[in-house]
Amino acid sequence: MQVSKVNALDYEEFIEVFGNVIEHCPLCAAAVWKHRPFSDVRHLHEEICRFIDDLPVAGREGILRCHPDLAGRLARAGQLTKESKREQEAAGVTSLTPEESQRLDSMNHSYREKFGFPFVICARRNKKEAILEGLRTRLNNSLEAEVEKGIMEVKNICYLRLLDLVDHEGVESRL
Numbered sequence: 001m002q003v004s005k006v007n008a009l010d011y012e013e014f015i016e017v018f019g020n021v022i023e024h025c026p027l028c029a030a031a032v033w034k035h036r037p038f039s040d041v042r043h044l045h046e047e048i049c050r051f052i053d054d055l056p057v058a059g060r061e062g063i064l065r066c067h068p069d070l071a072g073r074l075a076r077a078g079q080l081t082k083e084s085k086r087e088q089e090a091a092g093v094t095s096l097t098p099e100e101s102q103r104l105d106s107m108n109h110s111y112r113e114k115f116g117f118p119f120v121i122c123a124r125r126n127k128k129e130a131i132l133e134g135l136r137t138r139l140n141n142s143l144e145a146e147v148e149k150g151i152m153e154v155k156n157i158c159y160l161r162l163l164d165l166v167d168h169e170g171v172e173s174r175l
């Protein structure tokens, strides 16, 4: 979709198109609609990031809690959103060996126990080895560091989802 078309969407259409660029958080799209016109996809992303950064820490933790575990219960039950399913498949976490799967489950569990939200990483930018290693090292971080790191990953996931939706010729595909 061209940016001019994005800018012409009414808010219901806008939420329909962009409602899941932050997983299960259509509020983020609803909040930035009023900042039209967007100059390009990057501008739209910046407004979403600003909204997230302005939330109190409980709101940022809440955003993390809206994310499904990688290769977790929802994935096994076939209940992922279409975006998340595609990302998890791209990273290879839907086809783990039994040993890898057990390691991931166990570390996901420890991570949730320690921080009170799931481990979040941009699956399209990390293959399964990097995910397992990232989870292992990030388990040692402080709560503050993990809110910050997790939200940075959410912003990366969001940017790639936006690039799937908005024409972006000439716009840098990395942040």
Ligand SMILES: NC(=O)N[C@H]1NC(=O)NC1=O
Pocket: 023, 067, 068, 069, 070, 083, 084, 085, 087, 088, 118, 119, 120, 121, 122, 123, 124, 157
């Ligand atoms: N837990 C977690 O990181 N979930 C995700 N990551 C990603 O790229 N898509 C997701 O759903």
